[in-house]
Amino acid sequence: MNKLEKYQGVIPAFYACYDENGEVSPERVRALTQYFIDKGVKGVYACGSSGECIYQSVEDRKITIENIMAVAKGKLTVICHVACNNTKDSMELARHAESCGVDAIASIPPIYFRLPEYSIAAYWNSISSAAPNTDFVIYNIPQLAGTALTMSLLAEMKKNPRVIAVKNSSMPVQDIQMFQAAGGDDFMVFNGPDEQFISGRVMGAAGGIGGTYGAMPELFLKADELVRANKMEEARVLQYDINEIIYKLCSGHGNMYAMIKEVLRINEGLDIGSVREPLTGLCEADLAIAKEAAQMVKNAVAKYCA
Numbered sequence: 242m243n244k245l246e247k248y249q250g251v252i253p254a255f256y257a258c259y260d261e262n263g264e265v266s267p268e269r270v271r272a273l274t275q276y277f278i279d280k281g282v283k284g285v286y287a288c289g290s291s292g293e294c295i296y297q298s299v300e301d302r303k304i305t306i307e308n309i310m311a312v313a314k315g316k317l318t319v320i321c322h323v324a325c326n327n328t329k330d331s332m333e334l335a336r337h338a339e340s341c342g343v344d345a346i347a348s349i350p351p352i353y354f355r356l357p358e359y360s361i362a363a364y365w366n367s368i369s370s371a372a373p374n375t376d377f378v379i380y381n382i383p384q385l386a387g388t389a390l391t392m393s394l395l396a397e398m399k400k401n402p403r404v405i406a407v408k409n410s411s412m413p414v415q416d417i418q419m420f421q422a423a424g425g426d427d428f429m430v431f432n433g434p435d436e437q438f439i440s441g442r443v444m445g446a447a448g449g450i451g452g453t454y455g456a457m458p459e460l461f462l463k464a465d466e467l468v469r470a471n472k473m474e475e476a477r478v479l480q481y482d483i484n485e486i487i488y489k490l491c492s493g494h495g496n497m498y499a500m501i502k503e504v505l506r507i508n509e510g511l512d513i514g515s516v517r518e519p520l521t522g523l524c525e526a527d528l529a530i531a532k533e534a535a536q537m538v539k540n541a542v543a544k545y546c547a
């Protein structure tokens with residue numbers, strides 16, 4: 242098996258799972274993991290944006306990945322985002338993730354201070370050195386991180402043989418082509434923006450990691466299948482329907498992740514709590530939006546996946 246094959250396909254970003262008091266719930270993490278196994282996705286991307294990593298403690302994140310692995314081992318490819326914005330804690334999470342048996346770790350660049358490229362490279366390489374037997378994925382999300390992956394920084398990172406992929410969440414699909422070309426044959430790029438999943442796949446992303454996949458995994462699996470089968474017209478129509486659902490998910494007063502969790506509650510009977518502050522939960526009026534979004538997902542699944 243090609244060593245990258247296990248990363249190719251649909252990899253939902255894993256949502257933070259909380260109990261009624263807003264604490265990480267091991268049981269709910271396990272239930273969400275099982276949900277993804279049942280849906281037939283390739284893997285999960287844990288403790289990233291969708292995992293509300295930025296608002297979780299090191300301990301919260303350890304509990305999350307331990308419980309994902311307890312259920313997912315041998316069944317899903319698991320990529321664990323470990324960046325904590327300081328090298329020390331990130332290395333601890335990297336070490337811990339490797340001890341749990343994840344397939345890859347991933348990291349955004351350090352945020353807040355605008356650091357020079359050699360500092361970012363040193364940060365990533367230190368994190369990677371704490372998981373010496375684990376693949377490393379660069380997470381490029383310039384609109385949120387404040388720093389973009391440049392070709393020179395990628396060239397520097399390519400010297401580390403564990404660096405196998407970029408998860409690219411910048412909006413130009415051309416970035417996918419450029420990172421793939423610079424990365425070469427033993428390297429892959431994941432599509433980030435769910436709204437242009439099929440474009441990213443066509444432009445060379447062998448897989449996708451996305452924050453909204455979890456609300457509608459069937460639809461992204463179908464889109465992936467259509468791209469593989471070169472049925473581009475059908476893929477485009479489906480992508481447009483997916484995008485309408487995403488716009489709906491983003492139209493509430495509450496945060497998109499809170500909306501998605503409500504949709505999972507409605508459509509799947511899966512309760513993984515709400516979001517953690519400073520993210521805002523749903524207000525009364527949002528519940529109607531969640532219902533509409535849930536229905537849109539159901540309709541699209543019936544239309545495309547019958």
Ligand SMILES: CC(=O)N[C@H](C=O)[C@@H](O)[C@H](O)[C@H](O)CO
Binds near residue numbers: 409410436450
């Ligand atoms: C900026 C951002 O968070 N991007 C995510 C990851 O790439 C996406 O998966 C979005 O959540 C998704 O495209 C919805 O806008």
Ligand SMILES: CC(=O)C(=O)O
Binds near residue numbers: 255288450
């Ligand atoms: C989309 C993604 O990568 C995340 O939510 O972590």
